[in-house]
Amino acid sequence: MVKIPSDADRKSVPDHSEVRASVIRLLREIGEFHPSILTESARFDEELRMKSIQFVELRVALEDEFDIEIDLLHVMELRRLDRVIEYLAALVTATEPGDDAPR
């Protein structure tokens, strides 16, 4: 008897808002940023002034949380928080396995 995966069994793909929430939460943990600073247009090298090791920590945490591989240099080039979130959301969607078809 083959077990047909139910909706509960399928791993749900995090949506944009979930990715955004994770990024904000991790930034607050890692950089201890006040929420008022974490605006959509906030730039990592100016408003946030993140150190390189903080980028590394953020990257490792997001990779573990979403099981993705992040191009850190690309993230640093994007500079703005909203662009980074867009990049990560696209990465999460592209990386998640498709639904298992019943056999």
Add this chain to the structure above:
Amino acid sequence: MRLDSTSRVSRWKALHSNTVSITGIGLMPPGRGSCGTSFWPSLVSGPPLIGPLTRFKGTFKGGIAGEVPAHSLSQFIDSRTLRTTCHAVQLGIVAARRAFADGWQNQEIARFDSTLGLLAGTALAGWVQAEQQFATFLERGAARVNPFLANGAAGHATGGELASRIGAQGIVLTLTNGCTSSTQAIGDAARLIAEDELQHCLAGGTESPLSPMVMATLARTEELASQYDHPETASRPFDRRHDGMVLSEGACFLLLENGDQARERGARVYAEVLGGSSSCDARGLYHFDETGETGARAIHRLLERTGVTPDQIDYICAHANSSPAFDRKEVTVLKRAFGEFAAKIPVSSIKGVLGHPFGASGAFQTAAAALAMQHSLIPHTHNLEEPAPECDLDLVMGEPRPATIRHALITSYGYGGINAYLLLRNPHL
């Protein structure tokens, strides 16, 4: 010019003029709740803090361990620290904070950050995380290695990470010296305070040894207890049926303080650390000095420096870890050191309850001895029912023994033949 014995002792006492008080005890033991307050009750009335190994499954024997429940850490450690530090560091953070809070109650550590030292003993440091990261490296490639855990697995990272999370900016050292690590950390911390290099110091040990590789290694050398159908009775120091150790994880830190400072602020003093000593059998990783002479020499040196005589020692909190080889070494050294008097000094091991937390064991033993002084009660050796023939000392067994403890000796032994000892004094007598 070589000084004679009397002159050496005089010079040592002149250099170590400060008394060293234990004013705080912080524990993160294995077992139920991992609440520090369960440690002493467990020592005197059980049950042991050991159970079936649940962390992972393996094909090797020895599925028993003293585990700290995962939820115990998440109650006390924030998510970022849980994510970026090794398990041994996390255990140590809880214990060190508890020790400081016990000693200074409502004071903030930040008040002392430039003068607070931290000496951490650990045999394996972040070995577990290194093993896990290597598995990740092999399975998923270099791009998925967590640099915080991989780099943080190194020995020195234990002390550094602990100091940064605690806020200690004085002298910070990690001693990775096998099972004697925390004993030597406490001894060295006491020496630094006695020599006026530090006013206060968190000293102790942390150990997270539960990994498939560690268990497999010990299983290959037949050093793990085999009674895994009965975890609570598997660790049997000195017992005729002792056949191996039970690994435990956990952390214990003590707040050591300049005695004058402790007295001036009216601190509660559990015990005083008179000093420490160590030696090495130098016969290889798995071989000991079968005569006990090397260890005895270190005990003699400690007694000579501190002016304590064997008849003034009322309790020996022994290393004895239920491994026949180590239990036998314990007895051999004590007999060599004390001669006929060895049979008159009460001895017990706490590892029947605690299991063996490797480098952190000496700190747990020191805490137990200090608490024994406070309670005037020697904890018995759990699961010791019939002493092995060679273990013919005054072993406290069956039930705790009321006693006035003027001085307590802590013994530690480790792979490589390293021997380490501490001598405590009861300041209330």
